[in-house]
Amino acid sequence: MRQVKALILTGFGLNCDNETALAFELAGAQSHRVHINAVIAGKVRLSDFHILAFGGGFSWGDDHGAGVIQAVKLKNHIGEDLLSFVAAGKLVIGICNGFQALVNLGLLPGLDKEYTRRSVAITYNDCGSFRDQWVHLTAAPKSPCVFTKGIQAAEFPVRHGEGKFIADPDVVSALFANRQVVFQYADENAHPAEGVFPLNPNGSVQDIAGICDPTGKVFGLMPHPEAYNHVTNHPDWTRHKQMQKRLNKPFDTKDTSGIQLFRNGVDYIRERFF
């Protein structure tokens, strides 16, 4: 059987590569963790892969705006390769620092299929500091995003100091009109947070937590789906388990919504490319 191959970038302060690789493996792909310099040097070619993951971390220490230097370096060295990858209809996912890199590269939001323009930004949290907390997300039902197919709501952790999504009002309107707003921060009933802290942990406009390009194949989000790779990652899992026990039901330890998100991507590749 042919393998869906996912490339997870590593190096220069990125740090979620192991669990992102694991998440893709659990979702049925073959994961390759590859150093950014190996891609730049041409030792590993993007075109040999189906999915490209920009993972979480602190690339270049986030010193001059999160994801900025990573974006400049990649654009400078392999900008064309990235555009060809996207043009080939393959999948790109950016999580946290990866999302920040995608918006600085211009691969997101890709309005009018213009993949080099910076038109949105992800900046400092309103609360003024880094936050690690789990958030409720509501997914846009008609979004073209291939990763969130069949997902209406999800819970993942956010872990960032710069997660506030901002853009000009007309850009935001366009994103909603194109259904490019994939995830919004929400309350436990999947109703958008309406800016209320800490449901919306960073002050993002319109509670935006993740967006895709108009094709739905380039996807970026601040929360970490790969950090929900096991039932015991969820902050309430001991309570869930106890409730199941009271109902005489076994505790289901199979898929999490985190892995489901990656599986959607892998399945899409299988359907379209194999």
Next chain:
Amino acid sequence: MYTIETALKQELRDAEASALIKKAGTYFCIPVQSARSIHLVTIEADLTKDDLERVQKEIFTNPVTRISSLAPLDISFDWCIWIGFRPGVKDNPGDTAMEAVADLLGRPFKPDEGIYTSRRYCLKGADLTRQDVEKIAQELLSNPIIQRYKIFSRDQWDPKKGADVKPARVILDHIPCFDFIDIASDQTLSQISDQRNLALNARDIPIIRNYFLDPGVLAQRRKMGLSKPTDVELEYISQARSDHCNHNTFNGIFRYMDVLSGEKTIENSLFKTYIQQPTLALKEKKDWVVSVLWDNAGVGEFDEQNNYVVTGETHNSPSNMEAYGGAITGIVGVYRDPMGTGLGSRLFMGSFGFCVGDITYDGPLKPPLHPRRLLDGVVEGVKDGGNKSGVPTTFGQTLFDAGYMGKSLVFVTALGIMPKQVAGRPSHEKKTSPGDLIIMSGGRVGKDGIHGVTASSESYSENTPAGHVQIGDPYTQKKMHDFLLVCRDEGLIQFITDNGGGGLSSSIGETAMISNGCLVHLDRVPLKYEGLDMWEIWVSESQERMTIAVTPADLDRFMALSKEHGVESTVIGEYTDSGKLHITYKEKTCAYVDMDLLDKGFPAWEFDAVWLPPETRGLFEPVIRAPKDFNALMTAMLARPNICSKEWIIRQYDHEVQGGSVIKPLVGVNRNIPSDASVTRPVLTSKKGLAFSQTLLPWYSKIDAYHMMTCTIDEAVRRLIAVGGSFAHIGGVDNFCWPNIAYDARTNPDGTFKAAQLVRACRALKDACVAYEIPLLSGKDSMYVDGHLEGAFGERVKVSALETVQFSATSVIADVVRCQTLDPKAAGDYIYVAGITKNELGASEYYDMFGKTGRNVPQVIFAANKILYKAVEKAICLEIPASCHGVARGGIGVHLALMTMAGGLGMDIDLSCVPSDAQDLPDEVLLFSESAGRFLLTMAPDQALVFEKLCRGLAVRRVGTVTTQNDSLKIKGIQGDSIVDLSGKALADAFNKPFGDMI
């Protein structure tokens, strides 16, 4: 030279400026009406106009969020403060900017070029005075040790010149050299030691002189062109003999005497007797103990394929003077220990412990940093250091006591995981062999951190040099960590250790003992700037460096990987079997001493230790009659700084990166109650988990450090058991922080007492570890936690910290889905208390509230607790309880309140059912006694029978019932009257009151 100024667009929220306004208001009542922050990037390099614009636009100016200019930004202000680093202070953003610019333009920076970052704050406020602005600059924004500031009023500002930033380049107009040291007499050497800050011990001086005056030694040295010792050699000896590196205190001789019993004992080495001997005995008994007592960290078995690694450190002295820099250097530094354990492990978690003075202190003493500012700084330092290392900070505690104003404590702990076998070799074994190349990887060497180990082996005084304060660089280290793991897996590493205290002097000096010699070329060591003397290169503690032994055959591959990972690695010498530590600079020998020099009979340190039992010190139980308002008492207890919520700290720390989080540091329906322990899956494909807990109970040292130690260990174990840990596998790490124990009639009159406290704590350590079968996987000591603080009249008052031990404990969990948390989960469940409550309020939080100490310090009954702990472990393994929580500081009362909040459910409690050792314990004792060995558990009624059967014969009793979410915490006193009735909201309001607005 160019300076690019950038700022967030005016319509965007400037969180940095908002924080400044808030702190100026709350800390100093200075009314800043508005503020904006400006980032300055000063580029000292010849760039073309096009290149400069490209750099400005692409790297420094996000078109969506920022404005920028090559001239000072025209942002109006009443006052402007500029803050920049002093030359030589690590400027992390400056370094990444250089890397980015060099990559973008495809031109490397020349040695005399550089990029420097600084900040400017534009403040508005009609009533702001220069004095106000000075205070903000000095006490909020900058620390003179590492930073400079300038203040501009509106009138003083030249819009063209702006802040007039000069590059913070280090220029040492100095030709590197080495000196010969006069050893004509002991007195001469002693004087030179003082002048050069060598901190040589007076009793070591004759030994040193004897060595260098030995005719045989002289003859050999003459062949190398040497005679009298060089400064490089004496620095080497000074580092190696420092208390930090050599643990002279723990290896010293103690003449212990108990004034009451008349007991007299000679302790020949606390380390050997109370740490090494029991741990080695346990290693024989416990298969899971892999490697202890020699490497950078201890090693235990995790599963069939992997071992875990654990160690703990403190970084007190530097944090005391520059809190952010000290703390970030501390955590990034301790992370190098697992990287340098065995052939290198992958970090998978870390933790913190902060002990600081009263953050609301407004008395006359002037610590180098106010406790409030110090806490802000260390919190941020561990945040940046931990988060940017990509290592989850899964556990941590913060506590307050006036004694820590003399010297604050910053504990940092690191855990790693490594495959048992790498490239066909056991990963926990390593050696250096003659012919192996000595490679230094990571950061470069500068003047920073010189004499760090000798400074940390002293009390803080006005003369403490600031040069040992550094700023850690997690980015550089993360790159190096990634790189070294690849090298390890390819089998390229023969030996690895980190450069921490003592720099190359320690790392090479110690590793060359194994091959029995080395030849080091100091001129090959890459420097941050020219002009360092040889001894400075040798002992500099510049961070983020590892020393690695690589065979010549593997060199090319090692260097290729180093380049790919953007890590600098340099061959600086080779290991030999010459028996000599041989150091050269440009082919000229500057050190040539025998590898076994340090075994030449240096004398052990000696201490008198006089134990004054509590009854001889006038300690009595205070007379406090029964309180009448228990509701108010309970909420007052919950709002005490050492009990209340510190969620604002924990939330800033990424505690789930790497994807293995099972039990988080905060649990409960509102995810804000500190959990007993954390559980992490370091191997994501395994069902197993690593449980980790830490305990600090320094208050009990006010009565007897023996019981402080046993209670601390008992609580650490209890915490592990509460989440599902296994009693059969408990690893320990002891971190001692002790005030000076060397008696001096004038400067340390109670030194003998503190020495006796240390002896007692060590005895307790062994007693507890033997009883609970805990091998000490790692441990460290920091012996000078005192400060001499200036008071109102220019006097200096010595303030000593409580005798403190942080004990960390690890356990391996067979299947993480059997773990449990402390939150009650369903109404109608039964509530049990396990373990006996006694009248043990001595040094409790309850007494502390009334300013009392008492004498009835909690005492641990190991045998009884062991049986109970095993029963609770079994119950959790059988999935009987729905929640389990160890009772800790504050007693049952406080911990019932925490469980009530965590479950979001009510609790009905009958205190008369609480198992106790006496019939007549009053309500306040039952609620707030801190007796060791107790748990609170809840479970479904249908589990009660089997649980009670399991606990037959043990002090376990049902004390009440979990009620619904609309109910409150209701406690019935021993007379049958309702004494507490507090809603979850009332509890939460109290719990969150002190720090709730810190976010």
